[in-house]
Amino acid sequence: MKLKALTVIAALACGSLYAQTVEVKDAWVRTTVPGQKATGAFMKITAKEGAKLVAASTPVAGVAEVHEMKMEGDVMRMLAVQGGLDLPAGKTVELKAGGYHVMLMDLKTALPKDSTIPLTLVFKDAKGVESKVELKVPVATVAPGAKADAKPEDKAAMEAHKR
Numbered sequence: 395m396k397l398k399a400l401t402v403i404a405a406l407a408c409g410s411l412y413a414q415t416v417e418v419k420d421a422w423v424r425t426t427v428p429g430q431k432a433t434g435a436f437m438k439i440t441a442k443e444g445a446k447l448v449a450a451s452t453p454v455a456g457v458a459e460v461h462e463m464k465m466e467g468d469v470m471r472m473l474a475v476q477g478g479l480d481l482p483a484g485k486t487v488e489l490k491a492g493g494y495h496v497m498l499m500d501l502k503t504a505l506p507k508d509s510t511i512p513l514t515l516v517f518k519d520a521k522g523v524e525s526k527v528e529l530k531v532p533v534a535t536v537a538p539g540a541k542a543d544a545k546p547e548d549k550a551a552m553e554a555h556k557r
């Protein structure tokens with residue numbers, strides 16, 4: 395995955411989804427070109443009672459993992475988050491370029507701008523009970539709501555659904 399400058403994510407509540415006590419907002423996945431094998435998905439997650447993001451999956455990628463990017467000296471490294479991404483109660487955790495993200499690898503298709511992909515997130519609460527959130531995530535070159543790309547069509551594409 396190519397590293398780009400941090401994208402400013404505007405706090406537009408143009409797509410929100412409630413599944414039990416976990417809320418996912420402003421989800422998007424970065425466009426790819428044919429032949430590109432990996433990309434990242436980004437979003438804001440709030441678990442009202444605390445939870446962990448333990449898994450992700452999508453039919454467009456062979457592998458989906460929760461990753462963290464860290465600077466080690468001058469080198470940006472990505473690591474799979476072990477044991478799930480901690481979502482403290484009531485605190486919004488932002489998955490964004492340069493930080494946490496859902497890494498989609500072994501892509502089976504190119505992801506053109508303005509398409510959407512299904513993405514399933516699996517959360518585990520403090521009691522160990524798992525819940526799934528199904529999203530339809532818009533494919534974009536920049537975060538939805540970022541000024542450079544704020545078009546009405548992008549907002550329409552933000553619609554998420556609950557199963």
Ligand SMILES: [Cu+2]
Nearest residue numbers: 461472495497
């Ligand atoms: Cu990654």
